[in-house]
Structures are given as structure tokens and as C-alpha cells.
Amino acid sequence: MGKIILTGDRPTGKLHLGHYVGSLKRRVELQNSGEYEKIFIMIADAQALTDNADNPEKVRQNIIEVALDYLSVGLDPTKSTLFIQSQIQELCELSFYYMNLVTVSRLQRNPTVKNEIIMRNFEASIPVGFFTYPISQAADITLFKATTVPVGEDQLPMIEQTKEIVHKFNSVYAPVLVEPDVLLPDNNACKRLPGTDGKAKMSKSLGNCIYLSDSADEVKKKVMSMYTDPEHLQVSDPGHIEGNTVFTYLDAFSRPEHFERYLPDYANLDELKAHYTRGGLGDVKVKKFLNNVLQEELEPIRQRRAEYEKDIPEIYNILKRGCDAAREVGAQTLSEVKSAMKINYFDDAELIKAQSEKYAK
Ligand code: TRP
DSSP: OOEEEEEEEOOSSOOBHHHIIIIIHHHHHHHHHTOEEEEEEEEOHHHHHTTOTTOHHHHHHHHHHHHHHHHHHTOOTTTSEEEEGGGOHHHHHHHHHHGGGSOHHHHHTOHHHHHHHHHTTOSSOOOHHHHTHHHHHHHHHHHTTOSEEEOOGGGHHHHHHHHHHHHHHHHHTOSOOOOOEEEOOSSHHHHSOOOTTSOSSOOGGGTOOOBTTOOHHHHHHHHHTOOOOTTOOSTTSOOOOTTOHHHHHHHHHOOHHHHHHHOTTOSSHHHHHHHHHHSOOOHHHHHHHHHHHHHHHHHHHHHHHHHHHTOHHHHHHHHHHHHHHHHHHHHHHHHHHHHHTTOOGGGOHHHHHHHHHHHHO
């Protein structure tokens, strides 16, 4: 059997550089590698509602934002199935059955959920849907028999839980489900890109994001006011690389050819870092370089976005076709699941025959 990818994002805002280096860029490479038989990219609106129950409009408005971001980075609807989670009813059914295979204490141990509960001030009253979203995420992955789940590091606990559910299901019922493998970003700086303020993560609520849809001017402004080394006050001062956001971004984005083009005095990032550490290299110069690097990466994305924005109804058509295709695959898996679980009464001629005989006596 060929390899199958499933991954996705919650539509709670526009996608930013953290999403881009953490997963979007990789998805496009994987899509174009030709190594995957099928690729499913899901807009996880049902999951977004688990902690936005009172704000459905936000989720609704962001479907198109995320779809535009997907298409503009180069996800191609002729190669990847782009779809919306809530439109696949099989996902709900599958989650419902998985709930029997997971304990409350196991869910409580999920470090990502633990963290998110604190971040959302849910400690006193956690919505059940939110608490159980790792189960629904296991359904997302397994309904499509995904072998490969390209995600950021924070999603590792979800994949672990998915594997456990697969094991349990396959051993209790029948070997229907496929155990997925996670595919993490290969560059360390890409695993968790900090916000422009140096905080651990880009997040809309912290206002420290560079969005894929930002204009060139907005990007430049954000780069020029980025957090660097607070002790690096004068150009001549020795600077620190570690924890210096500008260098973390360069780790994630810069390539030797960028130096040739924009900063030919240095052969590569190591030389630039060495100079900064020694002293004598100002932040402004490094930031200008980073701006050039980012603009080069973002310009084609911006151009593609502008094209797609001209025909919004067509974006909805793309998503609708994606949902139809996803539902077809989902229905097939669900039927296998139901027969493994022996809840396929009307398709089971053996069952009806055996019982007829029993009662004929
Ligand atoms: N939890 C993911 C996020 O917050 C979104 C998501 C939902 C997902 N279902 C998934 C990712 C299945 C990978 C596989 O970004």
C-alpha cells in the first residue's frame, strides 16, 4: 500500500511564518515529491469549535483565510485533497467509538492538552469536547488510513495517542486501522519558531506574528522591530546568538545563496554569527538581511494569493470537491470499522442466518 498523508490546521486565524516553517513548506515539498499516493489537508473547524463554542463566526470567517493560505503556499488541489472537517460526518462516528478505547486519566496526561487547558484558563471547567479532542484527532488521522502525519512538535502527543488507539482497536476488533508516523520539521529552528518579540511561540493573541498574507511593508516593519539581544546596545558590543530571534529566523530561513545575493561579505550564517558574537556587527544590518531573505520567500506566496483572491466562489468549489472526495474514502474505512466492531447488522448475512437457525429449533 502506498503512503498517505493527513494533516491540518484549526481555522482560528490567518496562518503565519511559524505554520509555514513548521509544516506548510514541508507539505508542499511532500506533495511535489510524488512519493505519496494520497494527501489530505484538513481545515479542522470542528476542532476549532472545541474551544470557540461561543464564537462560530470566527471559525466560519477563517475557513477562507486558511484555504487561501494553503493555496498560496503552493498546495495544489489537483494533487492534494483540501477539505473541511465538519463536513465529514464519518469523523464524528469514528470518534464516538474511539471514546470507548481511551481512559479519562490517559487524556489528562496528554501534555499538549494540559498546556492548552492552562493557556485557556479552562482549569475550573473544561469543555468535554475540548478535553476529548485528541480522540477526534485520532479519528481524523485514521479515517484516511494516513501513514504519515507532518506536524509541529507540539502535536507529538496527539500522534502517540493515535497510535495507542490504533493498537487497541486492531487488537480488540480486527486489524483495520493503520498506525501513523509523525514527520517533524528537519531543521531545529523550524520546530518552534518564536514570535517577533522573542516569546516562545508565534500567537495571534500575543501580537507577535508575521502572517503569510502580510504586505511587504508590514513584514519589513515587523522585522525591523524584532527582539534581538537586549545586552547588545552598541554595534561594538559582543552579541549573543542564543535566544536572539533574528538569528533564530535566519537559522530557519537563510541559505548560502542569500548571502551571495544580499550580504556578500559573509559566506554563510556561521560567519555572520561569529562576527556578531565578536562584536562590531549592528542589529540593523542583520535585520535588513533577514528582511531580504523573508521577502524573497514570501513574494511568490503573496502573488499567488492575489490571484486566488480574485475568485472566492471557486475556492469554495475546491473545498467542496475536496469534501466529497474525503467523504468517499471515509465511508469506506467506516464500513470496515463497523464490520470489525460487529455493528454491521444488516450487511451480515451470516448473523441473520445463524440466528434464524437458532430460533427455528
Ligand atoms: N491539532 C492541529 C492543530 O492545532 C490540527 C489538527 C486537527 C490536525 N486534526 C489533525 C493535525 C490531524 C494533524 C492531523 O494545528
